[in-house]
Amino acid sequence: MCKRLHNRERSIAVTTRDIARLAGVSVSTVSRSLNDNPRISVETRERIKRLASELDFEFDASARSLSTRRSGTVALVCPDFLDRFANTLYLNLLIYDIRENLAALGLDCIVIEAAAPNGQSNVRRLVLQRKVDGIILLLASTLAEDWDIIKKHGIPVIQVHYMPTYFDAERLDYYFTDNIQGGFMATEALLDAGGERIACVTLAHANPEMKDRERGYREAHKARGLHPDERLVFAVSNSFDEAYECVTRNATLLRTAGGLFAFTDIMALGAMRALADAGIRVPEECKVVGYDDIEIGTYVKPTLTSVHQPREEVARLACERLAALLSGKGGGGVEQRLIPPVLVRRESC
Amino acid sequence: MCKRLHNRERSIAVTTRDIARLAGVSVSTVSRSLNDNPRISVETRERIKRLASELDFEFDASARSLSTRRSGTVALVCPDFLDRFANTLYLNLLIYDIRENLAALGLDCIVIEAAAPNGQSNVRRLVLQRKVDGIILLLASTLAEDWDIIKKHGIPVIQVHYMPTYFDAERLDYYFTDNIQGGFMATEALLDAGGERIACVTLAHANPEMKDRERGYREAHKARGLHPDERLVFAVSNSFDEAYECVTRNATLLRTAGGLFAFTDIMALGAMRALADAGIRVPEECKVVGYDDIEIGTYVKPTLTSVHQPREEVARLACERLAALLSGKGGGGVEQRLIPPVLVRRESC
DNA sequence: CTTGATTGTGCAAGCGATTGCACAACCGGG
DNA sequence: CCCGGTTGTGCAATCGCTTGCACAATCAAG
Numbered sequence: 001m002c003k004r005l006h007n008r009e010r011s012i013a014v015t016t017r018d019i020a021r022l023a024g025v026s027v028s029t030v031s032r033s034l035n036d037n038p039r040i041s042v043e044t045r046e047r048i049k050r051l052a053s054e055l056d057f058e059f060d061a062s063a064r065s066l067s068t069r070r071s072g073t074v075a076l077v078c079p080d081f082l083d084r085f086a087n088t089l090y091l092n093l094l095i096y097d098i099r100e101n102l103a104a105l106g107l108d109c110i111v112i113e114a115a116a117p118n119g120q121s122n123v124r125r126l127v128l129q130r131k132v133d134g135i136i137l138l139l140a141s142t143l144a145e146d147w148d149i150i151k152k153h154g155i156p157v158i159q160v161h162y163m164p165t166y167f168d169a170e171r172l173d174y175y176f177t178d179n180i181q182g183g184f185m186a187t188e189a190l191l192d193a194g195g196e197r198i199a200c201v202t203l204a205h206a207n208p209e210m211k212d213r214e215r216g217y218r219e220a221h222k223a224r225g226l227h228p229d230e231r232l233v234f235a236v237s238n239s240f241d242e243a244y245e246c247v248t249r250n251a252t253l254l255r256t257a258g259g260l261f262a263f264t265d266i267m268a269l270g271a272m273r274a275l276a277d278a279g280i281r282v283p284e285e286c287k288v289v290g291y292d293d294i295e296i297g298t299y300v301k302p303t304l305t306s307v308h309q310p311r312e313e314v315a316r317l318a319c320e321r322l323a324a325l326l327s328g329k330g331g332g333g334v335e336q337r338l339i340p341p342v343l344v345r346r347e348s349c
Numbered sequence: 350m351c352k353r354l355h356n357r358e359r360s361i362a363v364t365t366r367d368i369a370r371l372a373g374v375s376v377s378t379v380s381r382s383l384n385d386n387p388r389i390s391v392e393t394r395e396r397i398k399r400l401a402s403e404l405d406f407e408f409d410a411s412a413r414s415l416s417t418r419r420s421g422t423v424a425l426v427c428p429d430f431l432d433r434f435a436n437t438l439y440l441n442l443l444i445y446d447i448r449e450n451l452a453a454l455g456l457d458c459i460v461i462e463a464a465a466p467n468g469q470s471n472v473r474r475l476v477l478q479r480k481v482d483g484i485i486l487l488l489a490s491t492l493a494e495d496w497d498i499i500k501k502h503g504i505p506v507i508q509v510h511y512m513p514t515y516f517d518a519e520r521l522d523y524y525f526t527d528n529i530q531g532g533f534m535a536t537e538a539l540l541d542a543g544g545e546r547i548a549c550v551t552l553a554h555a556n557p558e559m560k561d562r563e564r565g566y567r568e569a570h571k572a573r574g575l576h577p578d579e580r581l582v583f584a585v586s587n588s589f590d591e592a593y594e595c596v597t598r599n600a601t602l603l604r605t606a607g608g609l610f611a612f613t614d615i616m617a618l619g620a621m622r623a624l625a626d627a628g629i630r631v632p633e634e635c636k637v638v639g640y641d642d643i644e645i646g647t648y649v650k651p652t653l654t655s656v657h658q659p660r661e662e663v664a665r666l667a668c669e670r671l672a673a674l675l676s677g678k679g680g681g682g683v684e685q686r687l688i689p690p691v692l693v694r695r696e697s698c
Numbered sequence: 699c700t701t702g703a704t705t706g707t708g709c710a711a712g713c714g715a716t717t718g719c720a721c722a723a724c725c726g727g728g
Numbered sequence: 729c730c731c732g733g734t735t736g737t738g739c740a741a742t743c744g745c746t747t748g749c750a751c752a753a754t755c756a757a758g
Contacts, residue, residue: 012501013477015744026708031746041706058477062414063744066713071411092441104466108459108479117453128362128407130457152361240648269648276650296645299589299618301625364714375738380716390736412714415743 014057023051034059065131074102074322075132076111077123077140090292090309091138094160097315098136105323107133114140124149134322136160139207156325158318162208173325173335175317179209182307182341183216184223186261186289189305191220193349194259194287199232201243201262201271206235213263213291232257236267243270251278257286259349265290265297265306272304272348287349302347309341363406372400383408414480423451423671424481425460426472426489439641439658440487443509446664447485454672456482463489473498483671485509488556505674507667511557522674522684524666528558531656531690532565533572535610535638538654538698540569543608543636548581550592550611550620555584562612562640581606585616592619600627606635608698614639614646614655621653621697636698651696658690 016030023030025044032040033048034057040048065071076098078091095111102109110130112122123146126132135150139161142150150157159174190198200217203210214233221228231253236242243262247254247270254260254275262268268290272282280286282302290297290306297304321335365379372379374393381389382397383406389397414420425447427440444460451458459479461471472495475481484499488510491499499506508523539547549566552559563582570577580602585591592611596603596619603609603624611617617639621631629635631651639646639655646653670684 013744017744027745028709028747029707031744032707035746037747039706044706056477058474060415060480060744061478062411062420062480063713064746065411066409066415066715067744067746069713089438089441092438099460100466103461108461108475110457110459111448112452112457117449125407126457128405129410131409131411266648273648273650296648299615299622299645300649301622362714366714376715377717377739378737380714381737384716386717388736393736409714412743413716415745416714416716418743 013060014055015060016057019048019052019055019057022055023048069131070133071131072107073130073132074107074109074134074136075123075126075130076109077135077137077142078111078113079139080113080115089294089296090311094138094311094315097312098138098160098319101315101319102322105319107323114142114146121146127153127155133326134158136318136322139209156322156330158322158325160314160318162212171334173321175314175321175337175339177309177314177341178338179212179341180216180219181338182291182309183213183261183263184220185216185341185343186213186291186307187217187220188223189343189345189349190259190261190287190289191224191226193283194257196226197229197232197257198259198261199234199254199257200228201234201236201246201260201267203263204235204237210263217261238264238266240266240270240273243267244274247271247274248278251275251280254278254286255280259287259289261289263291265292265294265304268304268306268348269296269300272300272302283348289343289349293344298346305346305349306344307341308344310339313339362409363401363404364409365406368397368401368404368406371404372397418480419482419675420480421456422479422481423456423458423483423485424472424475424479425458425485425487426491427460427462427487428489429462429464438643438645439660443487443660443664446661447487447509447668450664450668451671454668456672463491463495470495476502476504482675483507485667485671488558505671505679507671507674509663509667511561520683522670524663524670524686524688526658526663526690527687528561528690529565529568530687531640531658532562532610532612533569534565534690534692535562535640535656536566536569537572538692538694539608539610539636539638540573540575542632542698543606545575546578546581546606547608547610548583548603548606549577550583550585550595550609550616552612553584553586559612566610587613587615589615589619589622592616593623596620596623597627600624600629603627603635604629608636608638610638612640614641614643614653617653617655617697618645618649621649621651632697638692638698642693647695654695654698655693656690657693659688662688 016027020027020030025048029040029044030048033045034052061072076095078095099109110126110132112126114122116122116125121143123135123142127149132155134156137157137159157172159172162176187198200214202214206214218228234246234250236246260271262271268288272288275282275286282288288304290304293306293308297306317337324330365376369376369379374397378389378393379397382394383401410421425444427444448458459475459481461475463471465471465474470492472484472491476498481504483505486506486508506521508521511525536547549563551563555563567577583595583599585595609620611620617637621637624631624635631637637653639653642655642657646655666686673679
């Protein structure tokens with residue numbers, strides 16, 4: 001070993017070699033001890049472990065990953081428009097829950113958007129460069145070329161929201177909340193309390209989740225032998241202001257409706273404000289139900305009735321499943337679950 | 350090279366060796382070419398680069414990091430109670446901004462809390478194991494032992510919010526918004542519009558930032574030769590409900606006040622609701638100003654006047670500075686900047 | 699008291715990159 | 729035509745860890 005060749009300053013970090021030298025054993029023994037390899041005698045193992053902890057030893061993740069081809073890292077792929085969605089709080093809280101679950105499993109998580117600022121695919125980069133062990137897709141429509149890479153490298157993928165594309169094409173594990181049922185429950189509550197004329201506000205560029213909410217809306221009508229008045233079905237972008245404007249513009253028509261179902265809380269809040277400004281009292285003259293159950297809904301007056309998505313459960317299931325797949329306990333099958341949402345009743349309905 | 354020794358299945362990934370073989374050069378030449386080392390001739394370099402991109406080559410981050418001792422990764426240390434703070438939205442958006450800036454700089458970012466679920470320090474783990482290149486502290490009171498590790502390893506640290514402890518002890522780079530000035534501006538606006546009796550709602554367990562807001566509140570009074578009525582200074586936890594209860598309980602007293610300054614928007618919303626419920630009209634009888642300028646403030650009625658913290662700017666400055674330190678362009682000095690906040694006037698004041 | 703199985707450790711190659719130094723090829727000036 | 733000075737590449741060591749295989753020591757059985 002020619003020391004002179006390597007004049008980068010020596011790291012301060014303690015290595016397995018240091019431990020080996022001090023313990024009078026080889027690095028293999030140190031490695032095996034710290035990894036609880038049963039071939040090492042109990043005494044040796046304990047001695048090494050004690051020494052390691054005295055020396056404040058921590059494995060070098062890079063070296064280990066280079067050797068084992070596992071990085072202990074998971075990519076959390078978010079929509080490119082998370083900033084806009086951030087406003088809804090819902091996704092941020094879901095991310096928080098997922099991070100927490102992964103941390104408990106000893107996995108670090110790198111949150112990315114599907115595409116990097118330079119146009120390159122972030123998924124590609126994280127898979128090829130960082131060698132992430134798994135991927136959790138959060139409402140992301142990942143690119144076709146990404147799928148090739150993911151499949152080629154055999155990386156486990158879990159979805160926690162529908163995706164606009166590639167969904168049926170791939171048999172992937174998922175944990176979704178049931179948006180049809182959510183839409184159904186919300187509409188039922190409105191039909192119960194507000195009569196037969198129930199408006200709804202959906203998204204202009206509806207993704208599958210929104211389409212399912214609408215389907216629930218229609219099925220709730222059908223279940224009672226009714227159909228929605230199509231003039232009461234509105235589509236706007238997901239923002240307070242657009243919902244506000246839409247409701248204001250159609251105030252006359254909405255005066256004939258006994259209830260309104262907005263497919264996101266943000267839109268519900270905008271709608272509710274517009275109703276108030278138009279002199280339509282909520283809930284007396286028109287009930288309102290939103291979707292997502294964000295905390296803001298409890299800060300307005302009247303407080304907002306909303307469909308709650310059990311994100312803690314979704315996060316937990318997704319992370320547990322991912323952990324199982326990572327340790328080879330996948331069972332070969334595909335796990336796909338629909339989690340039922342919960343209607344949280346407050347003053348607006 | 351004894352191939353038989355290594356029977357883990359060969360990775361699908363393209364390596365520098367593959368490129369070298371195909372190009373008929375050595376791995377060193379490949380490495381130098383792809384890293385734009387000037388000692389390689391332009392023709393060779395271009396040829397290698399073309400080949401690499403044809404082969405969909407990406408560097409292996411672990412191998413590179415093992416060699417260079419740089420991981421291209423930054424730790425973003427959050428308060429342990431981010432979930433509670435998440436409700437305020439402000440920190441989530443700040444995290445989003447920071448991630449975006451780091452991404453533009455080619456850095457991945459791992460969001461952690463100071464302490465892991467198992468009680469171990471996450472900072473320690475990320476520094477020792479993952480070899481993060483830098484750390485951004487987000488309102489985190491990092492443990493004393495963490496500081497030892499950080500200093501020992503010479504890792505650049507940037508703070509983007511005050512910390513309760515270790516603050517003066519360390520000469521660290523920071524970008525803070527000026528909470529004294531923020532408190533001053535808010536109070537001034539209230540004194541202008543609501544007369545001499547201005548209440549304030551601070552935090553029960555105030556951190557330095559909250560203390561500064563209170564200082565601004567007092568200095569604004571002093572600047573006009575006034576002092577606040579101490580009976581109008583309340584302290585509650587940072588929640589809608591606590592602020593609501595506090596204001597409700599003290600409604601009689603508050604009837605004599607012309608304005609109220611809540612140190613967070615969440616509290617401001619709770620207070621505003623309580624005032625309304627107590628029959629005190631906002632803003633006619635009592636003006637209200639909050640702090641943080643979260644979007645929810647524009648969804649309530651009246652819309653909330655609030656102190657805006659320029660988080661985009663803070664995020665940008667912090668990340669640029671970190672990048673400079675990482676590339677050794679720190680200049681040896683310490684950069685500490687106070688960014689002025691902005692009062693956003695809406696209906697409540 | 700041999701012999702074959704069992705245990706516990708060590709050796710050394712390998713993971714995929716970086717990089718100090720050696721060295722061959724080519725250059726122009728004396 | 730010889731020589732010191734660029735230029736461009738290659739060699740091989742190194743980063744810190746894992747792991748297949750070899751091998752010494754111990755043990756139970758014949």
